[in-house]
Amino acid sequence: MSRITVLGLGAMGSRMASQLLAAGHTVTVWNRTPDAAEALVKQGAFHARTPREASAGAEFVIAMLRDNDASRHVWLDREIGALSGMAAGAIAIESSTLTSGWIQELGTHMQHARVALLEAPVSGSRAQADARQLAYLAGGEEEVLERCLPLLRVMGSSVHHVGGLGHGALAKLATNAMLGIQVTGLAEVIGLLERNGADASRVLAAMAGTSVWPPVAAYLSGSMMTENFAPQFPVALIEKDFGYTLEEAGSAENAPTIAAAHNVFQRAATRGMGDRNMTSVVRLFTEKRD
Template identity: 45%
Template sequence: MSRVAVLGLGAMGSRMAARLLKAGHSVTVWNRSAGPADALVESGAVSAPTPRAAAAGCELVITMVYDDAASEAVWLAPDTGALAGLEKGCVGIECSTVSLRHVLRLHDLAQERDLAFLDAPVAGSRPQAEAGELVFMAGGRVDVLETVGAVFLDLGRSAFHAGGPGAGALVKLMVNALLAAQTATLAELLGLAARSGADTATALEIIGATAVASPAIVSGGRAMLAGTFAPAAPVDLIAKDLALALRAGRDVGARLPMVAAGGAVFGTANAAGFGGDNLTGVVKLYRNPVPAG
């Protein structure tokens, strides 16, 4: 089994660390606040005082944090950053959903130190992290992915090589943008159905029986109708990710009008106070909640 450090013990990182412990890996953890580490330490993890200390002696260092600023602090802080603590043969892995620009910088800095590095964000949220059903999309050298593939499969059901540095980060932004566009569109259409006097549950059932409906849309629609918005992928995170996708588009001159439209919807929902809701909470913009029947 491998010696793994997990840096960032939020909703995803804590569940990933727990999966690694169950799989028999030696796990060191770090979090900005100490509390989230307690249950993991009780299960056999070692808590480190800094990211650099956590990285020492590990074969893999996985980071799962909120945004670019948090990732930069974890990897690059002058006295405590993990990158300086990586030893030869250790693989640094950025699993957070962060900007393409930031990921490419991390790859460059790792290469300067002759260190192996992957950007490997995941598809899936809290239930998938608990069940080991995450999908990894990795950017970087394929031989580096091959060295850590077995650990990824202890955390998820598949690990794809998306391409060179930054490819994993880019595909993750594409995945989240597509999910956001579908969710926002369904929310406004259910609002239309409700205001038109239609049976929204029947409308959703019919849509779900067609080829246009993804599993995420069917389950998301049911949550909208039930008015259950416990966060798995919260509105504020989706708004953040859409902004990252738009920035990536600006950097290469790509037009992203649909992403911009989705960003406006989720930005409005966030500003309206729905940021902590699951992304399906955007339905509150159209009727709060859209009733079934």
């Protein structure tokens, strides 16, 4: 069994730590708000006060954080940063959804500290994390990935090596962009059907029998039609990811469809939907207006 640190105990990080504990690993956790660690401590985790303290003695340090700024602070802060607590030869696993440029920069810092970096963002949400069905989109050296595989397979059902450092970030952003485009497309279609007096549920059921219906559409449309907007992937987070995707694209002109979908999530966020599930954007198209 390995000594593992998990930094960031949000919806995904807490579930990853729980799976590692269940598999018998020694797990130390840290979160910006300490209360988030209480349930994991009851399961047997150790709680550290800072990322630096948490990473001391760890063979693997996994981060699941909100964005580039949080990643930079947690890894590199001069006083409390995790990298300053890691021993040479340890492995850092960055599972947050970030930009490729930041991942490459972080890799340089890790190299100087003689710490290996694997980027391992995941596709999947809370249900997949609970069921150990996350799909990893890994970037980095194959040798480093091989050393991490036993841990990743505790939390996920598939691991895809997509290239060097930065390519995992691109793969994750591309995946989320495709998901978000499907969300906005379905939301617009439902609004179109309802405004024209059609039975949206019946039409969607018919569409589900055609080749245009992707597997995720059953969940997305079901959430929209029942207005079940409990956060699995909140609007605020996917809006952030779309911003990163457009940054990678270079301009909205290079990715006009992605830019249009981004605009939908921005509108939803300004209307107070940021904490709701991404599928709540359907209300932009179905709510009656005077």
